[in-house]
Structures are given as C-alpha cells and as structure tokens.
C-alpha cells in the first residue's frame with residue numbers, strides 16, 4: 001500500500017487515511033479540479049463569466065486562505081464593464097511612460113487589453129510590515145493561496161481563468177485608478193470566463209521532483 005508521500009515501511013500500522021487520496025468522492029473531485037485548472041490568456045476568455053452569485057462564491061473561497069496573524073493582507077478589485085475604458089486609458093498612460101515612442105498600434109493594443117475577459121479582478125497585496133511583524137513574503141503567500149482558491153473554485157464552477165501581470169501594475173496611472181495606498185501592491189489581474197478555444201494541457205513537473213527528504 002502507498003500513501004501520497006511514498007511507500008509505507010515494513011511494520012508501519014496501516015491508518016484509515018492510507019487509501020489513495022482520490023479513493024474518496026471528495027478526493028476524486030478535488031483531483032479532477034486540480035488537474036482541470038490551467039492558465040487561459042484573457043484574450044481567449046469570452047462570455048459567460050461568473051454572475052454576482054458565482055463571484056461571491058469565489059470570494060468565499062478566497063477568504064479561506066491561510067493567513068498568519070489573521071490580517072487578511074490582500075483584497076481583490078472587480079473591474080466592471082463600465083470601468084474598462086478607464087483601465088485601458090491607464091494602460092496607455094503606463095505604456096507611454098515607459099516608452100514615449102510607442103506606436104498607435106501598440107497604444108491601441110494596450111487599451112484593448114482592458115476589454116478582455118468577461119470578469120476581471122485585480123489582486124492587491126498589503127505589504128506593510130510595521131504593525132505586527134508578519135513579513136511581506138508571508139502576506140504574499142496568503143494572497144497566492146487566496147488566488148489559487150479563486151482559480152480552483154472558478155474551475156469547479158465551470159469557468160476557465162488566467163493570470164496576467166506586467167510592468168503596468170506599478171505605473172502611477174494604474175495605481176491612481178485603483179486608489180492604491182503606499183503599502184498596497186497590485187500583484188496580478190485574474191481573468192475569468194469561458195475558453196473560446198481549448199488548448200492542450202501543459203506537462204506538469206513530476207510530483208517526486210519537488211519533494212526532498214531531510215537527511216537522505
């Protein structure tokens with residue numbers, strides 16, 4: 001008999017949990033959601049996207065993330081259709097700031113990026129460390145877990161999703177649009193919708209390649 005972590009040693013007492021983890025219904029469903037989630041670029045995400053009730057479920061998932069110090073050191077911002085053109089303008093400003101010679105075509109692409117995907121969220125980390133000693137990397141891990149919860153829940157609800165980052169996240173025009181405080185850092189956009197055209201799954205690392213044993 002094996003466990004997810006390797007072979008049992010001779011003499012080990014078998015425990016009830018030593019069935020393969022996907023032997024239970026919940027385990028099988030979790031394994032299938034984990035396997036099904038894959039990054040889909042926002043430009044390939046079309047309607048339908050999550051409605052307000054589904055979005056609430058995604059946020060319910062987010063708030064179950066591990067959170068050292070119980071700070072909720074992050075939040076998400078929904079960018080509704082009515083605000084997409086403002087985001088596009090901020091992307092154009094960000095591009096012009098780093099490349100004043102950008103062409104009209106490049107500026108148009110920058111603006112168009114804001115229109116992609118039926119549901120677009122910005123993930124924001126609260127990175128101040130002065131108040132309670134929980135360092136930035138732990139806050140970022142909490143946000144990463146919250147993001148993964150959102151992605152997996154979107155998959156479970158039948159949607160596809162993708163992440164997008166980039167230099168515009170730190171641009172003054174983008175920070176100002178989202179009203180970010182000095183201690184707040186925009187980490188990435190989360191796009192959610194329905195995949196317009198399926199792509200082949202990526203090869204994932206072998207599970208054994210990411211586990212080392214102390215002393216071995």
Ligand SMILES: Cc1cc2nc3c(=O)[nH]c(=O)nc-3n(C[C@H](O)[C@H](O)[C@H](O)COP(=O)(O)O)c2cc1C
Nearest residue numbers: 037038039040041162163164165166187188202204
């Ligand atoms: C914080 C973060 C930012 C990301 N930003 C981008 C991005 O700007 N563009 C992109 O194509 N993918 C982005 N990704 C998605 C990764 O490219 C993707 O997760 C990776 O290719 C693995 O594919 P998978 O998610 O389908 O397993 C980002 C992922 C993370 C965690």
